[in-house]
Amino acid sequence: MHMADALISPVVGGAMWAATAGAAAYSVKKVQADLDEKKIPLMGVMGAFVFATQMINFTIPATGSSGHIGGGLLLAIILGPYAGFLTMASILAIQALFFADGGLLALGSNIFNLGFYTCFVAYPLVYRWITSKGYSQGRLLWGSILAAVIGLQIGSFSVVLQTIISGKIELPFGTFAMLMQPIHLAIGLVEGLITATVVGFIWKARPEIVERAASGKPLGSVSLRKVVAGLAVAAIMFGGIFSWFASRHPDGLEWSMLNASGKEELNASGGIYETLASVQEKIAFLPDYGFNNQEQKVIEETKETGGFWAGIDLGTSASGLIGGLMTLLLAGITGLVIYFVKKGKRQDII
Amino acid sequence: MSNITQSLYNIRLLDELAEKKTVIHKIHPLAKVMTTGVYLIVTVSFGRYELSGLIPLIFYPIIVIALADIPVITIAKRVLLVSPLIIGIGVFNPIINQDPMIIMPWIVISSGWVSFLSLLVKGILTALAALLLISTTGITKIALALRMIWVPKIFILQFLLTYRYISVLIEEVGRILRAYSLRSPREKGIRFSNWGSLTGQLLIRTLDRAQRVYYSMCCRGFKGEYNVGRELGIQFKDFLYFSGWSVYFLIIRYFNISELIGSLMIGVGK
Numbered sequence: 068m069h070m071a072d073a074l075i076s077p078v079v080g081g082a083m084w085a086a087t088a089g090a091a092a093y094s095v096k097k098v099q100a101d102l103d104e105k106k107i108p109l110m111g112v113m114g115a116f117v118f119a120t121q122m123i124n125f126t127i128p129a130t131g132s133s134g135h136i137g138g139g140l141l142l143a144i145i146l147g148p149y150a151g152f153l154t155m156a157s158i159l160a161i162q163a164l165f166f167a168d169g170g171l172l173a174l175g176s177n178i179f180n181l182g183f184y185t186c187f188v189a190y191p192l193v194y195r196w197i198t199s200k201g202y203s204q205g206r207l208l209w210g211s212i213l214a215a216v217i218g219l220q221i222g223s224f225s226v227v228l229q230t231i232i233s234g235k236i237e238l239p240f241g242t243f244a245m246l247m248q249p250i251h252l253a254i255g256l257v258e259g260l261i262t263a264t265v266v267g268f269i270w271k272a273r274p275e276i277v278e279r280a281a282s283g284k285p286l287g288s289v290s291l292r293k294v295v296a297g298l299a300v301a302a303i304m305f306g307g308i309f310s311w312f313a314s315r316h317p318d319g320l321e322w323s324m325l326n327a328s329g330k331e332e333l334n335a336s337g338g339i340y341e342t343l344a345s346v347q348e349k350i351a352f353l354p355d356y357g358f359n360n361q362e363q364k365v366i367e368e369t370k371e372t373g374g375f376w377a378g379i380d381l382g383t384s385a386s387g388l389i390g391g392l393m394t395l396l397l398a399g400i401t402g403l404v405i406y407f408v409k410k411g412k413r414q415d416i417i
Numbered sequence: 418m419s420n421i422t423q424s425l426y427n428i429r430l431l432d433e434l435a436e437k438k439t440v441i442h443k444i445h446p447l448a449k450v451m452t453t454g455v456y457l458i459v460t461v462s463f464g465r466y467e468l469s470g471l472i473p474l475i476f477y478p479i480i481v482i483a484l485a486d487i488p489v490i491t492i493a494k495r496v497l498l499v500s501p502l503i504i505g506i507g508v509f510n511p512i513i514n515q516d517p518m519i520i521m522p523w524i525v526i527s528s529g530w531v532s533f534l535s536l537l538v539k540g541i542l543t544a545l546a547a548l549l550l551i552s553t554t555g556i557t558k559i560a561l562a563l564r565m566i567w568v569p570k571i572f573i574l575q576f577l578l579t580y581r582y583i584s585v586l587i588e589e590v591g592r593i594l595r596a597y598s599l600r601s602p603r604e605k606g607i608r609f610s611n612w613g614s615l616t617g618q619l620l621i622r623t624l625d626r627a628q629r630v631y632y633s634m635c636c637r638g639f640k641g642e643y644n645v646g647r648e649l650g651i652q653f654k655d656f657l658y659f660s661g662w663s664v665y666f667l668i669i670r671y672f673n674i675s676e677l678i679g680s681l682m683i684g685v686g687k
Contacts, residue, residue: 069502070502071502071503071540071543072457072460072461072539072540072543072544073461073503073536073537073539073540073543074502074503074506074536075461076461076462077458077461077462080458080461081458091572092569095569095571095572098571099569099571105631107571107574107575107578107631107641108578108627108630108631108634109624109627109628109631110575110578110579111574111575111576111577111578111579111581111582111627111630112578112579112582112586112623112624112626112627112630113623113624113627114575114578114579114582115578115579115580115581115582115583115585115586115587115623116586116619116620116623118579118583118586118587119583119586119587119589119590120590120616120619122420122421122424122587122590123590123594123606123607123615123616124605124606124607125606125607125609125612126604126605126606126607126608126609127609128609133605133606136616145620145624153571153572153575154575154579156572157572157575157576157579157580158579160576161556161576161579161580161583163547164547164550164551164556164559165427165428165431165551166424166427166495167495167496167498167543167544167545167547167548170457170543170544170547171453171454171457171543171546171547171550172454172457172458172461172543230506234465235465235532235536235539236465236506236507236509236510236532236536237465237509237510237513237514237529237532238506238509238510238513239513242509243506260612261612261616264609264612264613264616264617265612265613265616265617265620267613268613268614268616268617268618269617269620269621272617272618272621273621276621276624385679385683386675386676386677386678386679386680386682386683387468387469387470387673387675387676387679388469388524388679389678389679389682389683390469390472390673390674390675390676390677390678390679390680390681390682391468391469391472391675391679393675393678393679393682394472394473394475394674394675394678395472395475398472398473398475398476398479399479401476401479401480401483402479402480402482402483403483405480405483405484406483409483409484409486
C-alpha cells in the first residue's frame, strides 16, 4: 500500500508532508512531556522489531497463502499512539531510503496513511473503545481485527484519493477504489488477526505490558477532540492549498511557470530558440527528415479539419523522441567519460 | 529466509558504499538532502504525458554514480524492483486511454502508453535518487542533516536506534525461522497456532533487550541528548553543489532540452 513518488504530484506530496510533520511535531511534544529518556531505546528497538517481523510469513488458515504484519496497530498498542506513530515514521523512512520502498516525496503520505489513521483513529476510537471495559481474549481479538480493518480501509482510501488528485494515472476514481478497498479488507483482516494473537499472547504472559500502554499514563493517551480538530485542520489546509492550485493548474510548478512566463508550458520560442534555429540549419544531420513528405501533408490537412490528429504537434513529438534518445546517449557517454577519467587517474597514482 | 538474507545484505551494502571517500561523499549531507529534495519535486512535477522533458534528469544520477564509484549493476537491480504499485496501477493507463499520439509519421502509439512510460521513468528516477542519497551519505550523516533543519532530537535518536537494531533483530528473526523450519518441514510459513507465541516471545525478548540497551547507554553517559561526534561545516563547494544542480533541474523543468536537441538534429520547429 506504499504510495510511490511517481504517483504523486508535488502539491499533494507537500501537503501530506505538512500534515505528517504537524502530527509528528505534536507527537514529539506529547512523548517528551510524558516520557523519560528510558523509552527512547524502547521505541528504537520496537521499530527494529516491527521491521524484522515484517519478514515473517504467516500461513493464513484454509487459504494456502501467507501474509505478513504491517505493525502500526501493534506499535500503538505496545507504545501508545504518539510513540507508536513516531516509530512507524522511522520504519517507513528507513524503508524509503534503503529499499526505495515508496519514495522520499511520498514518505509524508505513507506515514500519514499507515501511521496516522492506525495510531490516531483506529487505535483510540476502535481498539480502546472495545477494550475499555477490561481485557479478555475475545475483546482483544475483536478490538484488534476491527481496528486493523478500519485503519487500513481509511488508509487505502486515502491512497486512492491522493493518487487521483495527483492526476498521474488514467484509472477512474470508482474503479481504483473498487480495486483497492477489497484487497485491503483482506490485508486488514490478516493484520488484525496477527496483531490479536500477538497481543493475546503478551497479555497472558506479561499482562502489565498491554495494560500499561492502555492506561495512558506513561506513554500518553489520545484526546478524541484533538484528533478530530487535527483532522479538520489538515483537511481544510489540504483542501485550501489544493483548490488554490487546482483551480488554475494541476501542480504548483506549472502554476509558478504561468506566473513567471504567462504560459503554462514554455514553447521555447524567441531569444534562445531563434539563435538555436539558425544554428540548427547548419548542424542538423537529418534536415529533410520526412516532414515535408506526403504523410506530413495528410496529417496537416486532417489537423485543419479538426479530425483524428487535431492537437498533435508532430514536429514536437518527433524532436522529443530523437532529442530524448540523444540526451540519453549523451548522459551515458558523460558517465563513461567520468568513469574512465577516474580510472585513469587511479592507475596513475598506482 | 532469502528475504531476510537479502535485506541484511542490502543494508550492509549501502552502509559500506556510504563509507567511501569520493568527491560526492565529501559534500555536506545537508546539500545532498536538499538537492535530492529539489530533484524529486522537479521529477514528479512533470505532467502525465511529458516524457521527453524528463530524460535530461537522468544526468544527475549518472554523474553521481560515476563520481561516487557506485556499482551500476547493483543499484540498477534495486531500482528495477520499483514499487509494484506503479506497475500495478500504471498498467491500466494503456488500456483505458487509447487516444492516438503520433511520434513519427510512421509511429503511432496510444497516449496511455506514453503516460505509463512517463510513470515508469519517474518511478526509476525517484528510486535512484533515494538510493543514491543513502549510498553516498550514510544514515548518521542524514540524521545530522535532519538535525540541522530542526527535526526534533527525540525523533532522530529513535530513528538511528531503529536503524542500528534492525540488523540485530533481523538476525534474531532469521534464527527463529531457521529453528522453526527445521522442526516443521514442508511448512511455507508460520502455522496459525504458533502466530502469537512465536512473535509474542520475540516481542517480550525485544522489550527486555530495550531495557538492557538503555542501561548500557546510561553506563556510557546517555542523558537523552543527541551528540554529534564532529561538526561538519557547510563550505562554498557544498553551496555550489546544491545551487548548481538546482539551477540545472529548473532549466530542465522550464525548457524541454530533449526537444531542443531533437530540433537541432532534424531541423523542425522553426
